Every structure is written in C-alpha cells, then in structure tokens.
Amino acid sequence: MPFIGYKTLIEEGDIVLAFIGRDAIKPIRINSEETLNTRYGVFPHKSMIGKRYGSQITSMKGYGFIHLLQPTPELWTLSLPHRTQIVYTPDSSYITQRLGITNGSRVIEAGTGSASFSHSLARTVHPHGQLFTYEFHESRFLEAKKEFEEHDIDVVINHRDVCKNGFEITNYDGGYLNADSIFLDLPAPWEAIPHLPKVINKNEKVGICCFSPCIEQVDKTVKALIEHGWTSIEMVEIQGRRWEARQSMKRDVDDAILRLKDVKRRKLEGIERKRKFYADNGDNNSKETENDSNDVREKRKLDEKEQTKVEKTEFNPFGRGMRVLEGDPKYNWLKVSKNEAELKSHTSYLTFAFKEAVANL
C-alpha cells in the first residue's frame, strides 16, 4: 500500500511522488517503459526502480535533480488534483486529535470533495477502523472512487446526497455503521445532522466536527446540534502559520561610527594631500598656471591624480558595495524568523460537539 504503511525500495507499479520543488510534487506510477519530463530534465522510470524511497536522482543529461518520495496523506494534500476546496493539514490534524480518531475509529465524512482529508483519515483509522465517505456530485464521486482504488485505500464511498437521503448503507454489515466520529464539510450541515442518529454508535460517546467558512453557517449548525441533543458544543478556528528561518546581519552601531570616522579621516587625508600637491606643484585651476604649456598641464593633472590618491579602505564591516550572501561567515548574523509572505488567515470554522451514549441503566 503506497499511502498507508511503509516501503523501502521503489518497484514497478509503485506510486511515487516526484519532488521537483515545494510547489511541484508530481505523482507518478512507475512503469519501466515510461519517462518523467520535468523542467529539470528527463527521468526514465527505469532509473528509479530499485532505488530507495527518499533518493535523489539525476536527469538523463546529468544536470537536473529530483527526489523520489513515498506518498503520505500529508504530501498528497500538497500535490493532489483540486476538484474542490480542500481541508489542509493544520485543520485536519486538529480535528483528528480532538475527536480522538485513532486506529480502530469508525468515521463518517461528507462530502468527499477532493478526498484530501479522506486520505489522512483512512491512514489514521487503519487497519482496525473504517472510513465511510459520501459525495453527491457524480464526477467527483467517480474520481474519488477511482483514486481510492488506485491508492489501495480501504474506504466505503457512496454516491449520495446526505442532506436528502441520510447516511444509511443497507448493504454494509447489516446496515450498522456504528460511527464514533463525524466530519461534515458541506454547505448545509444542519440538513445532514438530523440523519445522524441512525448511523452513530449509541453505546459510546460520539464526536462531530462541522467545517464551514461562514459564521452564519455556524449559527445554523449550532442550533441544529442543540435541537438534536448534541452537547459540549464549541466552535474554534485554527490559525496555522509557517515561519521561515532567516539571518539578519548584526550591524553594530560602534562599527557604523568607526566607519564614519574612517570615511572622514580619508576625506581629510585627501584634502591634505591635494593642498600639499598644489603647494609643491601648482594648481591647474589657478591664475599662476594659466600660461603653462599643455604638456606641463597634462603632466600635472596625471601627477595630481597619482599623488593625492587615498588608499581604498580595508575597513568595511557590513560588506558595502559587495554581494554578501545571507550567513556569510565573514560577518556576524542574528538568527531570525519571518512569517511566510501570504498567510492563510481563515480557512473555516470548526464546530465541535459530542453526543452522550445512552446509558444501559
């Protein structure tokens, strides 16, 4: 299984994520007849077979490099074909943890969408749990179904409008889904909530998370949850951030002052040298030299340039006028961090609630 479990060597038929760059991760199925064409060159699949996952490989011409990675749900989230908006890892990981989803959990998810979260859920509940997922959009349903088959992921997927027709699956294990966790990522979760009692496990505490971008949806969802006996209702928002490590040159004010002094010293020295030169040799710009021959004037000009020149300074504490790479060991650096340029400031609101088991008193 490529997405669940672990593999060491790349074999014919494997799904491999070709890591071309952070924003270019390409899923390929290894077929020794085929080649992968990237902007960094051409890579025959043959050259990948037998390599360890994680290997860097060289293009045919030997100039380009890519890495060959084993697919994981989290890498898939970064590389999958978008059919809809998707749930990203900061949200999905929190939902999973807060609902207590682990190996063995029985999870209902609607709608499947691009199956980003489905992959992650299927991995986490494997092998003793089960994921049930629902999608009413036919082509999305078909694509997701095909994807699960290709990725060898055990998911029960249904083509269904859950708001209209609920979650029951008659041909599944006597129809008992006995779900312990529910995730609703659809526009009107409040229409799906009334259908849940038939498919959740009545003998244990069940958790739900509804994922909605607008606060008006949350409001309706909360009302529906209250009405249907869900308790401990709480909405949260996840703010996921990425930081970038950088180095900022430690530019000491003492050095800045020393440099100013140095500039000043050299300027004065230049003036002094000129003064001395004019005193000894005359000045081309003065009345006295007006009648000198052109040769004499020309020579004086060259001599002036030569004799009044001030040495270029050695003192350049901040590398002015030079190309300095961040972290150059010749300078002092402060290790700092910076938010990524564009923040995902809002994805969706996460409304959590729980339903008590019916005690067998």
Add this chain to the structure above:
Amino acid sequence: MSEIKQDQDQFIVKPTLIQYGHHVLIKLPSSGLKVAHVTEGGSINLGKFGTFDLSGIVGFPFGQTFEVLDERKVRAVKSTTYGNVDTLEPEDIPTADANADAAASDVVMDETSKENTPEPKTLGEKIDYLKRLDVKSSETNRDLLDIGAGSQALTMEEIETLKKTSKGANIGEAIIDKLIKSHANFNKKTIHSQEKYLKRKQQKFLRRFTVEYLGSSQLLQYYLEKEASKVLDMSEETLGLLLSLGNIQSGGRYLVIDETSGVLIAALLERMRGSGEIVLLHENEHPNISALDHSNFPIEIRQKMIDSLNLLQFFEPESERVEFQEYSTEELKELKSNKRTHYHRRKQNAIDTNKAIDNAIKGDFDALIVATTLYTPTLMKRLIESVGGSRPIIIYSQFKEPLIETQLDFMNDLRILTPALHESKARPYQTIPGRLHPMMTMRGGGGYLLSALRVYPVEEGVTAVGRGLKKKQKFEK
C-alpha cells in the same frame, strides 16, 4: 518495512464503558480536572463536592455525568452542558427558535405569558421558569444591576441554613427555589446573562461531574492545567499536527525523545493501538514517562512496544552492551533466594538492553519524533542518519529560536528536504446561537514544530540543492 505485521489479538480496543482498572478523567463543573484510577473499593474526594465510591460509576459509558448524593453515592444524570459557556438542564436548553428569537429581538414577555406558564415542578422547569420571569431582555444590559452581594437576595447565612436543612443534591434545587421567590434583580437581566447567572449558581450548588475517557488529549489537558511545564507547554493543536506531519500510524517504527512526561508517547501508542515499535531515547538512567501510568495501555503492551535507551547507549552501542555471565542450574541452586531474584533482574535487564541496542542500530526508523530541551542543532547532526528515506523528522519546541537554528542547519544539509517551521493555534469562540464571537482570552504559548523529510542525496557532490538546480537548469537549455 514493507509489510505491517498485523497481529489481530494485539489490537487494543478503545473502551467505551467505565470499568475497574481504568484511569479516567473527572471533569468538575468549575472545569477543574482530576485523574482517577477506578479500583474496586476505591473512592475519590472531589473537595467541596464531597467524596464518593468509584463503584458507582462502573458500567456507565464514558462521557456520563453524575451527581454526588449522600452516603458516598452517585446518580447518573443527563449532561448539563450544551455549549462552552452555558450549563443548563437539557430541558432548559432553549430550542433553536426560541433562542433565535431571543437573539434577534429583545423579547419582552408580558404578564399573560407568565400566567400561562404552569407551576414549575422539576428542577429543569424551575430554571426555565426563572428564565421566563418578566424578562426585560436588553443587549446593552442597561437595566442590569450588579449581580454582586447587594443584589443577591440570598445571604450567605441563608444559603448555609439551606445547606443544612435540605440534604445532598437537593441543596442546589432548594437554593434555586429560594431564588425564584426572592431574587430581586433577576427580571432585569438579559436572557443571556440570566443563563450565565444560572450557570454560576448551578456550578456552585449542584455537585456534578463528568467522567471522560483518558485519551492523549485529555491527558495533555490535565497536565496543561496542573503543570504545563511538565508537557513543555505543548497544545492539543500542536500535538495533533505533530502526529499528522509525523505520519504516525499503526505498525510504524519510531525513534522518539519525549520530555513531555510521556504524554507524547501516550499519543503515539493511542494512534498505534498495539501494533508497532518505539525506541525511546532519554538522558537519565530511566526515561521519565510517568504520564503513561495514567494511560490505559497495559504494562505488557508498553514493554512489548517500547525499547528505552539512554543517549550513551544509543550513540555508543558497542561499549554499552551489557555483558552477562549466566549461571548454570547448579550454581543457581546454590544462591540464596534474594541473590537469585537479583540475578534474574540483572539478566532481564541485560536481555532488554541488548535487544534495544540491536533494534536501535538497525536504524531506518519510520519517523524521528523529538520533544526535548536538548539543543536540537547538535542533536539532529547525530540523529538524522537513523531516519529512513522519505520519512519525517518532527521536532517540537516550546520556543521558536532553537528550531530556527535547526532549520538553518537543515537548509544546508543535503540529507534533508523541505524543512518547515509550523505554528498552530486554536482560537475558541463563545458558541451561542446569535452571539458567536471569539472568547475574550485564550491560552497563549503552545509551542512550535519543525518538520522535514530525510532524503539520500546523489553521491557526487551536489551543492546547495535549490540553487544548484537552477544553475544546472540554465546549463541544460
């Protein structure tokens, strides 16, 4: 590891009913937390809520709410919380519509509606009644007087008398009865503040608690409340992100350093539920994983799944292998019984340590998971080699700075791909229909994660990957 060993009977099922032997989380209405070991004949003291015998909660499902009665007994009751703000009887939970009305328009109930209300009988009805009393609901609380001592119609003395005259669970109800009769300002409050007020009353006087399954999130929550430094201030959202980025699953083989008292290990065990291995590195004689004593993973499973080694044993395995001189059966017979016990203990230790060393030096771990206060840049230099190809490295730190340094190192290490520094924060909202807004305060801190993948660079010296790539690409054109 291409095949996950799936030993069916190793699967540790998550329990749904409270049983003897479980460790459980007890949530008090004041949102205080306690961990209890449910033992036969055991009892637990809830401070001012009294003491009760744990036998009373056995057999009920997790999530069940109880009320402490007299004589150390408890009674199961329906949950009293529908949101993160209000605590009300289920019967009092405003229907979606009523609540929407209350929110949308400042409903002023008139005399007639009051008359139509039947005499309240149950506790729920009483609270309900309280809420319906001539409500002058106003968003601005213009007419609201201070709820403090001055406007409280019951004096502390009266409450004390009530406590004496009415027994056990009836106290709360008796007080509420009295309130109905005498609370002067009640009708001046907005519906919302009345609810808040009632919640406060209830929390104070109703001796209720809820018993929760003690999963990793609950364990973490417990520590965060009691002593956050023991879990390095790690938040639930950060823990969740760590487990996903770490691709933690049943059957994995993980190399771990855990300075969260074992909460991190508990979270891994919970995701794995009986299948897989953990090599746990530590810097003392024994690892500090005291939180695991509260987890519901049997000791045999922990011993089977966790191999612990100190850093010296891990980094210098050859000199740290335990040489053990086995005695012959005759020699053993000669030994005194206490010597023999000692001998067996030493033998077991040698076997365990050598087995752990053998396991650890195989390397190729499926993830490296680290939550430590050791300086991570130098730690990583030594640990990267033990991680399998394409497998994640996840480092947790309470502070960003050590991770920044580590990330800078990673950016220049060809064995590392896509180092990324993450921060995740859950912002809670007051969750009441019509009144949704972020809570005024939230927990700060929560820590940071550095994630990366371990890769194998092509041998013949490729320089800085990113830049190298671009240069070479120009070449190729």
